[in-house]
Amino acid sequence: MTEQHMVTETEQNRRIDKLMTALIADASRSQVQTWITNGHIRVNGQYVKANAKCQAGDTIEWVLPETEPFTVEPEDIPLSIIYEDSDLLVVNKPRGMVVHPSAGHQSGTLVNGLLQHCDSLSEVNGAERPGIVHRLDKDTSGLLIVAKNDQAHINLAEQLSAKEIDRQYEAIVHGVIDHETGLIDAPVGRDPNDRKKMGVVENGKAAVTHFRVVTRFADFTHVTCQLETGRTHQIRVHMKYIGYPIAGDPKYGQRKTLDIGGQALHAKSLQLTHPTTNEVLHFEEEAPAYFKELLALFEKNIDT
Structure with a gap:
């Protein structure tokens, strides 16, 4: 699906890669630069370089390539489990561990270890984030709740929201x-x-x-x-x-x-x-x- 954006006066003279990084949610600048180089992003129908300056009234069009799905595999990763029963567990996440897989971190995450440890995890947040009720940043250590079934997950999420x-x-x-x-x-x-x-x-x-x-x-x-x-x-x-x-x-x-x-x-x-x-x-x-x-x-x- 083609998306469009018309450059405003306040956006004039911004580099195309910087502007598109701001416009496309969760896109990194290096990723945007690759898309520009590969012709997925054009200005007024023309190929441009990543450092091209935008002008007011320019029409930017982009069709982004679909990301290839990946399978989250169980891995034998040591986990510091503080509490566990049939509904939930509480983990002390170490500093440096990513909570769930993403395009840049497909292995070595907490979820990979949980899949090895648990027979079942909730599916509320999809196949890439099983059991994850809330997150901690990679370099933030500490306590994290994991749900083993959907009913427990929904209840815990409601508690968080409330x-x-x-x-x-x-x-x-x-x-x-x-x-x-x-x-x-x-x-x-x-x-x-x-x-x-x-x-x-x-x-x-x-x-x-x-x-x-x-x-x-x-x-x-x-x-x-x-x-x-x-x-x-x-x-x-x-x-x-x-x-x-x-x-x-x-x-x-x-x-x-x-x-x-x-x-x-x-x-x-x-x-x-x-x-x-x-x-x-x-x-x-x-x-x-x-x-x-x-x-x-x-x-x-x-x-x-």
Whole structure:
């Protein structure tokens, strides 16, 4: 199916690859450049180069190639399972693990390991995301709920939507926060200038994060965060928005941040109502070693 866009005056002189990356949801700039090179994107019916500048009134047409489906295979991946019964399980996801397969990560994900471990997983989110009720970013560690059947999945998703599942995180952020607690109520949506990032945008979805200071250091603050909503990259976006970006964050952090392989963010606790028994379940998991070592280092620097 051919899609079209007429370049507006505000879009004039933008590179075609940058403009199309903003227009096509979830497309990377390198992917867009490949489509342009292969002739899937044209301007006024003509082939162009990726660095061509758009002019007001230009008509951009594109027909994107269909992505080839892939099969998600079970893999023998060690999992840290905190709780399991016939309806659900709670996993402590390690830092660096992708939750579910995608075009760029077709193996080694949490889902690959779950398929090996479980006889059945819910199918609500399709064959590529079986059992996944909510997600954590690749470099965010911590607790994640997995549904084993559709009934449990629907119940848990409804609890999330109704803000009945308590999710708390801990993070290390740049800067010294001078107040004890805070509430960030700012809508989050796709960054119009970079489709691979989220941001606080006027037409975004409602997003609310509560935070509390645990410890202040010379240049950093250890905080806990509680989610009311679960937007993509919500805590990372919100902490950047108020001027205290998460340490080590390659996407939303400061240009000069800690070289620790990703954001210092850990999903530390979960509280939910069991979808079958109605029992209130609470889980808590300590932050990984790198996180605790950072805190110990900062503490030492204060004492010396």
